[in-house]
Amino acid sequence: MRIRDMIPMLEATPNIPQEYLNAQREELSRREEEWNASVFAGHQQATPGIARACRERQGYVRRFDPVRMAAEHATLVDEKLRGGQMSDGKEVSVDVTILDDFLIPDGLTQPEIDRMRNEVRRRCGLLGLAEMRLIRDIKVCEYSFAYTRTSASPTVTRDKAGNAEMPVRLRLFDRVQVGDAARHPVLCLLQSNEGFYLRLDEAAVLDWLATNGIPTTPALANVRLGGRLIEEFAAMDSDPSVRFSRFLDEYRREHAIPRLAYPYIYTLLHTMAHHLIGVSASMSGLDLGSFGEHIFVPDLAFLVYRRGMTMDLGNLSSMWRDRGDPLYGNEVLDRMVNPISLRCGSESVCNHRGGACPDCILIPESACITRNELLSRSTLIGRGAPRWDASGPSLTGYYEIAARHANVRAAEHTAADST
DSSP: OOGGGHHHHHHHSTTOOHHHHHHHHHHHHHHHHHHHHTTSTTSOOOOHHHHHHHHHGGGSOGGGOHHHHHHHHHHHIIIIITOOBOTTSOBSEEETTTOOTTTSOTTOOHHHHHHHHHHHHHHHHHTTEEEEEEEEEEEEEEEEOEEOSSOSSSEEEOGGGTTOEEEOOOEEOOOEEETTEEEOOOEEEEEEEEEEEEEEOHHHHHHHHHHTTOOOOOOOTTOOHHHHHHHHHHHHHTOTTTSOOTTOGGGGSTTOBOOOHHHHHHHHHHHHHHHHHHHHHHHHSOOGGGEEEEEEGGGTEEEEEEOOSSOOOOHHHHHHHHTEETTTEEHHHHHHHSGGGGOOTTHHHHHHTTSOOTTTTOOOGGGOTTSSOSOOTHHHHOSSOOTTBSSOSOOOOHHHHHHHHHHHHHHHHHHHHHO
């Protein structure tokens, strides 16, 4: 809300003297001029599309709201990615291409450590990653205060009532005695866990979109891909056939959605998150249901973290340290680069049905942010398309595009060294 928007609120308040209103108008005008000249001087104004998305976001489903994602990502960057040191002297987050003393395998010489870092950096390039970090202190708060019987949504349609929507009752947990009063409990689980933060290379993502004929929303020259994705989401939300509803019912239909950038980038990030979860589960001693995920579409990033009912014992940091090797950098990344890690036992059938099944990248629904919707191996390795894609032609996988970019950079680096 702008400062000037407060004036009509004051005018609508009864029994306020005119002299007071005039004084407040002058004071608010003075402060607005001061803040525009100082605080807001270095910030650009939002484009009309982004401003519209901010105004209309009250109707967005919270976990799919790109404006909320952008704000949460900025908070994650400030508090964790640049979080400094923990009480035990360890860094809150560590770049996997640099590492610290706690993540380097024992017994390696400095040349071997340097070679390991170079191999990790090379494999991050082959995966199309601009950044990958291990975060040691991800605060997780999960809570529950009520339940429903017939549906998880506020309303449900029953056959006996025709097309009428019936309300669903939200039942609070039974009261418990707290002191002298009986109160409804809120059950909370607070944890501090480890996780991996990954951010994709924007140039590779744009190349992948263009290669597969996926248009992006036209925008001003200074608006990056993240801003265009926010604008596209706002436009999609007004179209019932492509909007992101609470349970993504629109994306359960076969061959019903045109190629749009936002759902495709969400599917790309989500599928890569499941790929990392699957590889990590096979090496860390954690099962698939012991992971959580968070997607930041406008920033082309995602977070995969350990979650559960017990204390975090450092499974992910131990996995990374134990799997480091000068020959291939780290086995986690080496496994992800290997196409075999995305092979499915029902290969042809799975590809025909959208490239996602329990034999490849699906995880327990309780651990997945979308209940295993918006997933397809085709976004990573090609050989098909998501089941909701209406265009038909098979995709070119993101890993193929990323490898092409990595090879170009390597050739440029070799040419620069030779000169």
